[in-house]
Amino acid sequence: MAISIPTRQLFIDGEWREPVLKKRIPVINPTTEETIGSIPAATAEDVELAVDAARKALARNKGKDWSSASGAVRAKYLRAIAAKITERKPELAKLESIDCGKPLEEAAWDMDDVAGCFDYYADLAEGLDAKQKAPVSLPMDTFKSYVLKEPIGVVGLITPWNYPLLMCAWKVAPALAAGCAAILKPSELASVTSLELAEICKEVGLPSGILNVLTGYGAEAGAPLASHPHVDKIAFTGSGATGSKIMASAAQLVKPVTMELGGKSPIVVFDDVDLDKAAEWTIFGCFWTNGQICSATYRLLVHENIADEFLDKIVQWCKNIKISDPLEEGCRLGPVVSASQYEKVLKFVSTAEQEGAKILYGGVRPKHLKKGYFVEPAIITNVTTSMQIWKEEVFGPVLCVKTFSSEDEAIELANDTIYGLGAAVISNDLERCDRVAKAFQAGIVWINCSQPCFTQAPWGGVKRSGFGRELGEWGLDTYLTVKQVTQYISDEPWGWYKSPSKL
Ligand SMILES: NC(=O)c1ccc[n+]([C@@H]2O[C@H](COP(=O)([O-])OP(=O)(O)OC[C@H]3O[C@@H](n4cnc5c(N)ncnc54)[C@H](O)[C@@H]3O)[C@@H](O)[C@H]2O)c1
Ligand SMILES: NCCCC=O
Ligand code: NA
Numbered sequence: 381m382a383i384s385i386p387t388r389q390l391f392i393d394g395e396w397r398e399p400v401l402k403k404r405i406p407v408i409n410p411t412t413e414e415t416i417g418s419i420p421a422a423t424a425e426d427v428e429l430a431v432d433a434a435r436k437a438l439a440r441n442k443g444k445d446w447s448s449a450s451g452a453v454r455a456k457y458l459r460a461i462a463a464k465i466t467e468r469k470p471e472l473a474k475l476e477s478i479d480c481g482k483p484l485e486e487a488a489w490d491m492d493d494v495a496g497c498f499d500y501y502a503d504l505a506e507g508l509d510a511k512q513k514a515p516v517s518l519p520m521d522t523f524k525s526y527v528l529k530e531p532i533g534v535v536g537l538i539t540p541w542n543y544p545l546l547m548c549a550w551k552v553a554p555a556l557a558a559g560c561a562a563i564l565k566p567s568e569l570a571s572v573t574s575l576e577l578a579e580i581c582k583e584v585g586l587p588s589g590i591l592n593v594l595t596g597y598g599a600e601a602g603a604p605l606a607s608h609p610h611v612d613k614i615a616f617t618g619s620g621a622t623g624s625k626i627m628a629s630a631a632q633l634v635k636p637v638t639m640e641l642g643g644k645s646p647i648v649v650f651d652d653v654d655l656d657k658a659a660e661w662t663i664f665g666c667f668w669t670n671g672q673i674c675s676a677t678y679r680l681l682v683h684e685n686i687a688d689e690f691l692d693k694i695v696q697w698c699k700n701i702k703i704s705d706p707l708e709e710g711c712r713l714g715p716v717v718s719a720s721q722y723e724k725v726l727k728f729v730s731t732a733e734q735e736g737a738k739i740l741y742g743g744v745r746p747k748h749l750k751k752g753y754f755v756e757p758a759i760i761t762n763v764t765t766s767m768q769i770w771k772e773e774v775f776g777p778v779l780c781v782k783t784f785s786s787e788d789e790a791i792e793l794a795n796d797t798i799y800g801l802g803a804a805v806i807s808n809d810l811e812r813c814d815r816v817a818k819a820f821q822a823g824i825v826w827i828n829c830s831q832p833c834f835t836q837a838p839w840g841g842v843k844r845s846g847f848g849r850e851l852g853e854w855g856l857d858t859y860l861t862v863k864q865v866t867q868y869i870s871d872e873p874w875g876w877y878k879s880p881s882k883l
Contacts, residue, residue, distance in 0.1 A: 383478065384416070385407050385417025385478075386417075388420065390420045390426055390430075391578035391579075391592055392589075392592050394433075394586070394588025394589060395588070397429070399420045399422050399423065399425075401423050401425065404418040404419065404421055405418060405419050405420075407479060408718065410715040410717055410753045411705050411714065411715050412751060413751055413753070419571045419595040420595055421595065423604075424600070424604035426596075426601070427563070427594060427605050431563060433589035433592055434561035434562065434589050435534055435561070435610055437561045437587060438534065440589075443559075446561070446587055447530075447531045447560070450509050451504075451557070452506050452509060454556060454557060455502035455506045457556065457586050458499070458501055458556060459499060461553075462499040469495075472545065474707065475576065476490065476491075478706075478707070479544065479571075479573070480541055480542070480717050481670060481717055482669060482670065483712060483713070484708075484711065485711070490543055491545070493835070494545050494549040497553045498549060498553045501554050504856050505557035505558075508557070508856070511529060512528055513526040513527070513528065513865075514526060516864065522868060523868055523869060526864075526865050527864055527865070529860045530861050531559035531560045531859060531860060532558070532560055532612050532860060534560065534611050535561070535611065535613045535615060536614045537552060537563065537565065537614075537615050538565045538605065538616045538617070538618065538626070539565070539617050540674075541717055542717070544573050545574060545577060547566075549577075550839070550855065551615050551617075551850070552564060554855040555615070557859075558859035562592070563594060563605055563611070564577075564593045566595060568595065568597050574593055574595065575595065577591075578593040602626075606626045607630075607633075611635070613637070614626055614630055615638045615850075615859075616639055618641070623641045623846065638840075638846070638847065638848025638849075638850070638858050639846035640674065640839070640840055640845075641799075641841065641845050642674055642844075644770075645678060645801055645804070647679070647680055647803075647804040647805075647830050648791075648804070648807075649681070649683065649807075650787075650790075650805075650808075651686045652807055652808045652809060653686075654808075655689060655690055656693060661806060661829055661830050662677070663697050663779075664831060665677035665830030666680075666777065667779075670776075671775075671777025671778065672775055674845075675824060675833075677802060677803070677830045677831075678778065679794075680780070680782070681783070682784070683785070684784065687781075687783045691761065694779075698759065703746050703748075714754075715754045716753045716754075721753065722755065724775075725775075725778060726744075728768065728769060728774045729743035729744075731768050731769070732760050732763070732768065732769035732780070735768065737762050737763050739758060740761045740781075741756070741757070742755070742757045742759060742777075743760070744756055757778075758779065760780045763780045763781060763782055765796055770796075773799070787812065787815070791816060794816075794819075794820060795821045797843075798843060799841065800821045800823060800842035800843035801822060801840075802823070803817075803822035803825050804825070804826040804829065805820075805826075805828075810827075814827075822842065823838075836852050838854040838855070839851040839855075840854075
């Protein structure tokens with residue numbers, strides 16, 4: 381099936397609207413380097429309209445059709461969205477592949493995860509009704525108290541390009557489940573499927589203004605959203621540099637934020653492992669999604685007893701990775717997302733070499749692909765802890781390697797980073813795995829695997845990888861406020877002041 385990019389406008393108040401300044405951004409296919417369509421470019425003027433629509437949507441009929449409706453009402457919409465995503469899965473997966481270069485089979489897998497995420501938060505929305513008015517036990521029997529969980533209000537959701545629709549789903553599904561109204565600002569590098577999500581919301585009859593989608597550049601659309609006084613919260617996924625800017629502007633208004641930022645996660649391979657199994661997890665941990673995963677295990681720490689043999693194995697496994705047009709069957713590594721990302725990845729490799737590291741494999745354009753932002757998966761050895769390649773996030777298919785001789789040394793090297801998103805340990809000694817899992821400074825730990833991610837389990841980092849958690853019940857809580865309601869139940873007067881009636 382040939383596919384073309386639908387021409388869409390901004391989605392505001394349940395309608396397609398041309399951006400006020402009528403600007404558009406080209407969509408470039410990273411495989412062909414050709415412009416294959418365009419997306420609308422929102423600016424502060426459109427942010428104003430979307431925020432107004434979202435506020436009115438919450439206020440309409442005092443929220444009875446949304447924010448103060450039962451969770452079961454909202455769950456119906458979430459399930460309908462999930463069903464439409466599943467129905468359109470082949471087309472959405474293709475759109476995502478040509479927009480960001482993700483291998484088609486991975487994009488199809490992502491669409492299942494997107495649908496699963498909407499279904500999961502439908503369940504949690506229903507469960508929310510039963511959790512209302514949870515009693516709080518108090519030390520005085522003259523009072524009783526309960527807790528209401530209420531939507532935080534209008535939320536701004538700002539997302540990156542590596543999992544274009546999935547990163548939107550991780551925010552949109554729980555925000556809607558909680559009863560918020562949202563303005564979604566996806567990445568200008570991969571927004572096509574988020575506009576299709578808007579179309580789906582229109583088709584399922586989501587009340588107007590509850591989800592607004594503003595595509596556009598970060599500085600033009602993201603920044604005015606983050607600093608808008610009528611946006612009650614910002615949930616952000618992206619780079620640390622952008623995260624800091626958003627925090628700074630949100631701080632002016634004491635606006636809550638959640639930050640899902642970058643990483644330079646370690647994978648520690650001990651000398652008691654099956655080398656092939658460990659090699660496959662190592663390359664999956666770093667090269668899946670074209671090496672563009674926030675939690676990718678980009679730093680391999682391998683026990684010195686097996687290092688040479690293990691590196692040979694990894695090189696053999698890498699030679700088997702099919703690098704091709706992401707739409708080709710069996711593709712396992714497509715192009716990186718954009719020309720600037722391509723230049724950035726190659727620069728990291730050349731800087732590593734200049735600093736004295738050895739490029740054991742890859743890190744160059746594959747010979748059989750003359751066009752497109754393709755980089756062969758890179759394995760870099762002879763790395764020291766002062767090198768850029770050890771310290772900074774590449775966000776591309778580049779693995780750097782160090783050896784260790786003891787568990788303590790492995791842990792010290794694993795934690796030698798400003799980041800703390802993911803960490804993986806591979807060993808047949810499960811007690812050791814538990815010890816290492818505890819010692820890792822990270823929000824997500826994998827034992828005998830790297831990267832599998834489930835909607836039910838919390839996702840987020842420590843240190844400069846951010847704060848707050850997405851997914852699971854934690855992902856819903858982030859869009860809810862907690863209100864305590866305390867009642868005086870004694871018939872006796874309070875009796876603190878002298879009563880004037882007794883004077
Ligand atoms: N922790 C996670 O779950 C997770 C997931 C995916 C990606 N990431 C991180 O995201 C980064 C890559 O994504 P990216 O290149 O899209 O990041 P980015 O920070 O460049 O952009 C992220 C989003 O922020 C917007 N933006 C840019 N400047 C802005 C501003 N001044 N104000 C408001 N919004 C602005 C962008 O338009 C985009 O929508 C990597 O660091 C990666 O590790 C983290
Ligand atoms: N598998 C989803 C990972 C999201 C972060 O990049
Ligand atoms: Na694109």
